[in-house]
Amino acid sequence: MRYFDRLKHLRILSLQRRRERYIVIHVWKVLHEVVPNSTGLQFTEHTRLGTRAIVPRYNYLSQKTVSGPYEASFGVRGAQLWNAMPRAVRASTSLPELKQSLGSYLATIPDMPPVRGYRVEHSNSLLEWRKDPGVYREMGDA
Numbered sequence: 308m309r310y311f312d313r314l315k316h317l318r319i320l321s322l323q324r325r326r327e328r329y330i331v332i333h334v335w336k337v338l339h340e341v342v343p344n345s346t347g348l349q350f351t352e353h354t355r356l357g358t359r360a361i362v363p364r365y366n367y368l369s370q371k372t373v374s375g376p377y378e379a380s381f382g383v384r385g386a387q388l389w390n391a392m393p394r395a396v397r398a399s400t401s402l403p404e405l406k407q408s409l410g411s412y413l414a415t416i417p418d419m420p421p422v423r424g425y426r427v428e429h430s431n432s433l434l435e436w437r438k439d440p441g442v443y444r445e446m447g448d449a
Contacts, residue, residue: 311419320413321420327388327433328409330381331396334360334389335405346382357394360386391437 314321320328336342338350338358349361363382377383389397396412399405420431 310422311417314418321418321431323420323431324413324418324433328413330385331388331392331409332402332405333381334385335397335399335402337385341402346380346385348382348386357397359397360389362386362390387434391433 308316333342334348337344337346337348338360347363351359351361353359363380363386365377365383392409393412396405396408399408416433416436418431
């Protein structure tokens with residue numbers, strides 16, 4: 308049984324998917340003031356799209372060496388992941404409701420992390436899936 312199939316059979320998420328799930332939950336907690344907003348995350352309300360996180364701007368005049376840490380920072384990654392969630396997930400009003408809707412949403416996305424010995428042409432990130440859902444449909448059927 309392939310690693311991906313074992314994850315699905317045991318109904319567990321890969322480490323990467325668990326980390327992204329935790330980030331979304333933490334952003335929800337920041338939004339609802341359950342935890343302090345130590346990263347300065349800002350949110351905006353949109354009538355059609357719901358609550359969206361504002362991704363901090365990148366200073367393009369800075370050195371290229373800071374672009375990696377910028378992209379990996381919680382302020383950027385958290386905002387991007389939050390905005391990638393469906394409105395139903397972002398509209399959750401309680402933590403149990405968020406976890407339920409987030410779990411249901413994540414169950415619809417194949418969890419195929421890059422593992423040595425398996426050929427995978429993506430990073431398995433929810434952000435990448437949102438950019439090219441066709442890749443995951445093709446690989447999920449394999």
